[in-house]
Amino acid sequence: MPGRITPAEGRYGGRDAAERRAERRERFREAGLELFGAGPGYRATRLGDLCKAAGLSTRQFYEEYRTLEDLLASLHLYVNDVAAKAVLDVLPDVRDLPAPERITAYVHAYVRGATGDMRHARIAYVEVVGVSPRMDRQRLERRAVWIDLVSRVADEAVARGEAPPGNYRIAAAGLIGAVNGLMHDWVVGWVDATLEEIADELLQIILGRYKITI
Structure with a gap:
């Protein structure tokens, strides 16, 4: 080559x-x-x-x-960055809101950022799966970034007295795994749902685990 x-x-x-x-x-x-x-x-x-x-x-x-895999790896990082930016962009506007409203804004921003261009969603959740050990490592590294972000959201809720203390990093890892699985199945057509329904389901999972009521 x-x-x-x-x-x-x-x-x-x-x-x-x-x-x-x-x-x-x-x-x-x-x-x-x-x-x-x-x-x-x-x-x-x-x-x-x-x-x-x-x-x-x-x-x-x-x-x-x-190689073409180099381009795929670059695109995988790019589409993840687009989704992350969508979440980070809403932070200043919602930081003083109650936890249910903050988390609702985060989840809907993520779904919009991840699926605003369906090409991004297909690359992030489908095309990179099982390509190579190198791509598997990159996927795990990016998953760790998202786990850190979700963990910070949980820590913030605990610090404000909006959620009981606990080890929410385990929950964050489980949540990100669920997000990836659900989004993969939605992109390939195995889950028949609107994006609003996808976002609402993810929201219920998060709020239920953190014992936060709307």
Whole structure:
């Protein structure tokens, strides 16, 4: 498999090497989102198909990535970041609200962020599953980030006297596992529900475990 080729330096067409590289990566990312997340899927996508969709050459691909899995890994992190940003963006607006309202806002923001683009949802919950040990490690690492976030929400509720003390990290791990399983089944069509119903079900799981009533 060819290795990465060092891109040419200097300006071309009014853009320097860094600008050209950023544009290439964006075009490959959009092509990957479309083919992995809406088209044939990661496993059925060939490099030539990806480059054709991006309007770029295989040589240009290898200037940015070593393999298609590298692009998948990058997209997996990207779609997770989009979902996380959706949650973080609501924090300033709800930080002073009671726990039920805060958590409701968090859950609905997460669902919107994770599924606002269905290509993101398919990549996050379906396409990355079982690809390789490397991708499995990355999935676990990102899961740990979400577990930390949910744990902080629980600790905040305990500190405010809104939830009884307890080891909620175990609950957070169970919750994230349930989210991944439920979202996978919803994306592939095994669960027939609206996004509102998905969000409400997740909300009931969280509030029930933390013993918080609406």
